[in-house]
Amino acid sequence: MKTGIKIALSIALLSSLSFGGEQFAMSDADRAMYAEMLENNPADMMVANGEELLGEYCGGDAGLAKFLGVSEDDLPKYIAGFPRYIKEFKQVVGVDQVLQGLMSKNGHKPFKLKSSDMFDMSAYVKTLANGEKSNIDINANKHMKEAYALGEKTYMTPRGGRGLSCNSCHSSDVIGTVLRTQPLPDLSAKGVAVAATWPGYRMTKSSLRTLPRRFQGCMNNALLAVIPLGSPEMVALEVYLTHQAKGAEIAIPGLKR
Ligand code: HEC
Numbered sequence: 001m002k003t004g005i006k007i008a009l010s011i012a013l014l015s016s017l018s019f020g021g022e023q024f025a026m027s028d029a030d031r032a033m034y035a036e037m038l039e040n041n042p043a044d045m046m047v048a049n050g051e052e053l054l055g056e057y058c059g060g061d062a063g064l065a066k067f068l069g070v071s072e073d074d075l076p077k078y079i080a081g082f083p084r085y086i087k088e089f090k091q092v093v094g095v096d097q098v099l100q101g102l103m104s105k106n107g108h109k110p111f112k113l114k115s116s117d118m119f120d121m122s123a124y125v126k127t128l129a130n131g132e133k134s135n136i137d138i139n140a141n142k143h144m145k146e147a148y149a150l151g152e153k154t155y156m157t158p159r160g161g162r163g164l165s166c167n168s169c170h171s172s173d174v175i176g177t178v179l180r181t182q183p184l185p186d187l188s189a190k191g192v193a194v195a196a197t198w199p200g201y202r203m204t205k206s207s208l209r210t211l212p213r214r215f216q217g218c219m220n221n222a223l224l225a226v227i228p229l230g231s232p233e234m235v236a237l238e239v240y241l242t243h244q245a246k247g248a249e250i251a252i253p254g255l256k257r
Contacts, residue, residue, distance in 0.1 A: 033203070041201055043199075043201035046119070046120045047120065053120060058106065067101075068086075079128050081135045083238050091235075092147040099111075100113070119210055119213070122210060126252045130251060132250050133246075134196050134249075135247075138239065148236070150236035154236055155240055155241070160219075160224035160225060175191065195244075196248035196254075198211035200254030211238055212234050214256075215234070
């Protein structure tokens, strides 16, 4: 893994977390723990588990490349462009759904999208693209265009008890504002670049999480109806935000509060 890149990116994140005037997002103790974890991201072990699972259930990197119809050499660039429209699935899918398809093709019962085994395995696959630039193409075909439009709509529409949308807290005019001690993060390539830093290790949850799982965290916190993993709306939301962070250099697993 390209640790140098990872550390540079995470230090940028650390300084953005201390933003927000007197109210710091992290206590000094948390900050010290964060610095220590940078040296040794606990998620590295989970990613290693993911690599083993991919070998056991999917034929490793070679099996995955074959299933996707690309050479092993082209796999990193190809992975850096997910979610994608894949013909066999007849829909736009994330890496985790591809892995489910491959597992079942190989005669295994697919891991659930919400299982830690799936988080580990899809995180490992995403690390194959480390050092590449996130390169999603929302104009690749009409399915991607539709997914982007649906994602934007899902992001902008107030869907909860408090009348909030994702955009209420993540639009460019509120970024950096402090909400209950947490500065509102910029999700684009100018900020935390979600597409390039998830799956990530969440220190507050002591576990590795995928980007859609992180979305569900905000849905729960902000009382927005929780969208199921793998649903067209959820994949579309991932397409929308991945596009906002397009061009950022991928450094996975991220380390998150
Ligand atoms: C009530 C305000 C609020 C709403 C609404 C909200 N968020 Fe958030 N979001 C936050 C805050 C605050 C954080 C930072 C929390 C932290 O650091 O633990 C955050 C963090 C995130 C992150 C992680 C950023 C990182 O560090 O990588 C993602 C991704 C995200 N939100 C996506 C969404 C999506 C998608 C929606 C809509 C479904 C949404 N949020 C709705 C307040 C909100």
